[in-house]
Structure formats: structure tokens, C-alpha cells
Amino acid sequence: AAKMKPSDVFVLYLAGHGTAQDGQYYLIPWEVRYTSVEALLQQSLNQETLRKMLEQIPARKTLLVLDTCSSGAFVAPGRALGEKAAIGRLAKITGRAIMAASANDQMALEGYQGHGVFTAVFLEGLSKAVDDQGQVQVSRLADFIGDKVPEITRKQWNYEQTPTLEITGRTFPIARQPAR
DSSP states (O other), rough: TOOOTTTSEEEEEEEEEEEEEEEEEEEEOOOOOOHHHHHHHHHHHHHHHHHHHHOOOSEEEEEEEESSSSSSGGOOOOHHHHHHHHHHHHHHHHHHHEEESOOTTTTOOOEEETHHHHHHHHHHHHHBBBBBTEEEEEEHHHHHHHHHHHHHHHHHOOOOOOOOOOSSOOOEEEEEEOOO
């Protein structure tokens, strides 16, 4: 955070295991050993802690990518109205976008092209969701992911994984297509 400038684009990609309990999202670190639900949640990174960490990033263009089960709980519409409004104001002020692999009560499927489906589609989108200037706009990438992930999971596993995508304000580029 100390090295970031407001004009920078910040992308945080987190993949692994996740869960939602009582409407709250938890990122489960690899080293957690399950002994009980309470112990699991205590050892996990909860959404409030993750939000506080993200608030320290001064970049006005920030993309949070979560490839875990239940990751949609981070942006779930089931939150208390006041909390959702506060998060919306934060997103508008800071220009943050969130791409979550699944809905708050869904699995994020694995085993597609050596990745989770969401990550494989995200990587494919970096070369296919390019605008006329050769840039990958966050809105184009979200549209690509939103269309492709459910299509692949339906065909491959007869299960429709639905990414949760939240983009507030104007779109912004997160990458440039490499010169050929």
C-alpha cells in the first residue's frame, strides 16, 4: 500500500478455499486444519478484515478477484441495507471492482484447463476481452466471464456456476494486450 499511487491500477487475485457463514465471506488459508466450524472461521480471513486491508490501497482503480467457493458472499445482495450502501459509497469513491467466482451459496468448480473454471476463463479473457486500443477493460472482462463460466460449467458438469460481478462507476483498463 505504501508504494501505490492514486493513479496506479491495483489487482488483487485470491484463489483457494472459501466459505460463507451467516452472510459473511471467509477466505480459508491453505494451512488451516479443520477441527470445527468455529476454529475454521477463526483461522480464516473474514470479509471485514479483507475490506480494511483494501481500504489502505490508495489506487483509484482497483480490482479484487476471488476464485473460491461462496466468494459471491463478499458482494452478496443479502447483506444488511446499511452495510451494502456503505460499501457502494466506498466503491464509487475509490473505483473498486469485484469479480467473484461464484454466488454466495455455490461451489467454484476446479479441473478445467489446469485451473478452476473461473481462473481459466479470467486468463482467456485477458486476450479476448480487448478493446480497440488493445486494452482489457474491466467491464469487458466481467462480461466475458459472466457469459463463459456458466456456459462451461453447464456443459462440463451439468452445474451452472454463476460468477458475482460488481463494477461501480466507469470501467478502467487492467491490462494491455501484448504486441505481436
